[in-house]
Amino acid sequence: MSPTLYSRLLSVAPKFSLVFLVLYQLILYPHFLSPLRHIPGPPLGHPVYGQFPTIIKGEAGIIQREWAKKHGSVVRAVGPIGIERLMFTKPDALHKILVSDWVDYPRPGFMRDILGLTAGYGLLTVTGNEHKQMRKFMNPAFSIPSLMAQTDMYYNSIESLIEILQTQIDTEEKPEAGKEFLMYEWTSKVTLDIICATAFGYKTDSLHNPHNELADAYERLLSPNLARFIALMVIPGVPRLLASDWAYRHRHWFSRFQNLAQAAILVDSMHRIKQVSAGILAEKMRDSAVAASDTEAKRDIMSLLVRARKADTEKDKGAYTLSDNAMMEQVLTFLGAGHETTASGLAWTLWLLANDQESQARLRDEVTPLLADNPRPDYRSLKDLQWLDCVVMESLRVLPPVPMTFRRAAKTDYIDGVLVPKGTIFYIPIRVVNTSKDLWGEDAEEFRPSRWLDLPKTYSPSSSHMSFIAGPHACIGKTMAIIEMKAVLASLIAEFEFEPAYAGQVAQPTAAVTMKPKDNMPLRVRRVSRKTA
Numbered sequence: 001m002s003p004t005l006y007s008r009l010l011s012v013a014p015k016f017s018l019v020f021l022v023l024y025q026l027i028l029y030p031h032f033l034s035p036l037r038h039i040p041g042p043p044l045g046h047p048v049y050g051q052f053p054t055i056i057k058g059e060a061g062i063i064q065r066e067w068a069k070k071h072g073s074v075v076r077a078v079g080p081i082g083i084e085r086l087m088f089t090k091p092d093a094l095h096k097i098l099v100s101d102w103v104d105y106p107r108p109g110f111m112r113d114i115l116g117l118t119a120g121y122g123l124l125t126v127t128g129n130e131h132k133q134m135r136k137f138m139n140p141a142f143s144i145p146s147l148m149a150q151t152d153m154y155y156n157s158i159e160s161l162i163e164i165l166q167t168q169i170d171t172e173e174k175p176e177a178g179k180e181f182l183m184y185e186w187t188s189k190v191t192l193d194i195i196c197a198t199a200f201g202y203k204t205d206s207l208h209n210p211h212n213e214l215a216d217a218y219e220r221l222l223s224p225n226l227a228r229f230i231a232l233m234v235i236p237g238v239p240r241l242l243a244s245d246w247a248y249r250h251r252h253w254f255s256r257f258q259n260l261a262q263a264a265i266l267v268d269s270m271h272r273i274k275q276v277s278a279g280i281l282a283e284k285m286r287d288s289a290v291a292a293s294d295t296e297a298k299r300d301i302m303s304l305l306v307r308a309r310k311a312d313t314e315k316d317k318g319a320y321t322l323s324d325n326a327m328m329e330q331v332l333t334f335l336g337a338g339h340e341t342t343a344s345g346l347a348w349t350l351w352l353l354a355n356d357q358e359s360q361a362r363l364r365d366e367v368t369p370l371l372a373d374n375p376r377p378d379y380r381s382l383k384d385l386q387w388l389d390c391v392v393m394e395s396l397r398v399l400p401p402v403p404m405t406f407r408r409a410a411k412t413d414y415i416d417g418v419l420v421p422k423g424t425i426f427y428i429p430i431r432v433v434n435t436s437k438d439l440w441g442e443d444a445e446e447f448r449p450s451r452w453l454d455l456p457k458t459y460s461p462s463s464s465h466m467s468f469i470a471g472p473h474a475c476i477g478k479t480m481a482i483i484e485m486k487a488v489l490a491s492l493i494a495e496f497e498f499e500p501a502y503a504g505q506v507a508q509p510t511a512a513v514t515m516k517p518k519d520n521m522p523l524r525v526r527r528v529s530r531k532t533a
């Protein structure tokens with residue numbers, strides 16, 4: 001070969017390699033080579049984005065439910081840049097992925113990066129042994145005794161919310177007609193104030209002060225546009241880059257470009273949230289001088305963790321413990337994981353009750369006598385309210401705040417008879433399972449709280465209701481979230497009646513990480529005309 005030809009070939013080789021790589025990834029592999037190509041599923045979709053545009057346009061979890069109905073219990077779908085996802089819906093397959101073999105099925109890197117950027121590199125992002133140790137260290141802070149000691153703290157925020165709604169209704173021209181409220185905004189404020197009080201002993205009072213720094217930063221961080229942007233952040237390295245100091249210093253560059261303006265908002269909001277979190281942690285460190293046995297010691301989760309760390313290291317110098325930085329990441333995790341999820345759960349429950357007046361009236365009949373006797377019911381009293389339990393569990397079942405999550409195969413293995421290669425990404429289809437007709441019967445997609453009084457024979461607590469998933473990564477805040485939702489709902493339903501804001505109103509769940517109402521959920525709210533049934 002002549003030297004000229006050789007050097008020409010060398011100069012075009014990178015271009016050809018790139019073209020080949022693109023063709024391989026987008027066409028050759030998914031169409032002809034993938035060992036998963038014969039698994040039934042929707043068509044490959046857009047040449048670059050696959051089924052992604054269909055997924056983000058629709059309601060979270062619904063398209064996956066259609067796929068399961070059409071293609072069966074194992075579905076293959078292709079996402080952006082030809083990356084395949086598998087969806088198993090049989091309980092045994094999900095049990096293997098989430099419970100029995102969970103170490104072999106960690107959260108995928110892209111998900112850990114996105115969660116890390118928006119909710120801290122804490123319990124939500126670690127895996128394997130590190131996760132086991134961290135979870136063991138944190139479990140006591142979420143125990144029933146700890147929750148029982150915290151329940152009373154919810155009511156300061158709940159009472160503020162009730163007073164605000166009452167005052168606004170009473171100042172209307174016709175108070176008896178009630179007033180329209182964007183209920184998601186209010187559930188978001190009340191849950192932010194509650195999580196800050198119970199997790200950190202920190203007073204946000206976003207209910208009275210909408211410009212509270214933390215509330216403001218979260219509002220911007222969780223805006224629907226940003227949620228869509230986050231869903232696109234699957235490009236390796238991008239979340240880490242956005243989490244860096246460099247990105248904060250140069251955030252104004254991003255705002256100059258239309259498509260990157262959301263990145264500037266995200267970087268700025270996260271920086272502000274981190275600053276507040278650092279302040280919260282510094283205060284806890286100062287408080288840790290208080291002896292662990294001090295009965296007056298603070299009962300919030302962070303104080304419990306800081307004191308447990310101190311006690312463990314005093315007892316055993318080599319004991320597992322969290323560094324200051326890891327503690328700081330947990331602050332972000334509790335804020336990120338515990339606020340918007342519970343706010344959405346509450347807003348959806350109000351929506352479902354507004355559309356089912358019979359269930360709402362029955363709930364009012366149940367809670368009113370209890371609240372008349374004791375306006376601040378404790379953990380046990382709330383837990384004993386049977387219809388309240390049915391309503392909350394049913395709402396979390398049909399409209400789960402986290403409709404979907406992901407896992408990745410860390411080794412090649414058979415699942416439900418399919419040989420799944422290492423590296424395969426899985427959908428964990430929470431909403432699909434929660435509303436499966438095989439598990440819940442023909443009316444599985446309907447809101448019918450009474451089903452919890454007579455559960456189907458197929459019901460299993462860990463595999464029929466997946467809203468908090470199952471196994472070692474199951475939500476650590478599950479009991480806290482449920483009891484918090486019950487306290488807020490009982491208090492609101494005893495005081496107010498909820499109705500759709502206008503005829504023909506439909507639910508508008510977004511397709512982001514957390515399923516929240518796109519329209520902030522307008523509802524008409526009236527003061528109750530009678531207190532007891």
Ligand code: HEM
Nearest residue numbers: 123124337338341342345401402405468473475476477481
């Ligand atoms: C209705 C409210 C809530 C729902 C629906 C919910 C749902 C979930 C789900 C589905 C997961 C698993 C995610 C995955 O593994 O991919 C999870 C994990 C987690 N949640 Fe929640 N959550 C709620 C409230 C809370 C609260 C109040 C807190 C804490 C204050 C919290 C803290 C966490 C943490 C730390 C994890 C990671 C657990 C681990 O990997 O060990 N969540 N949650």
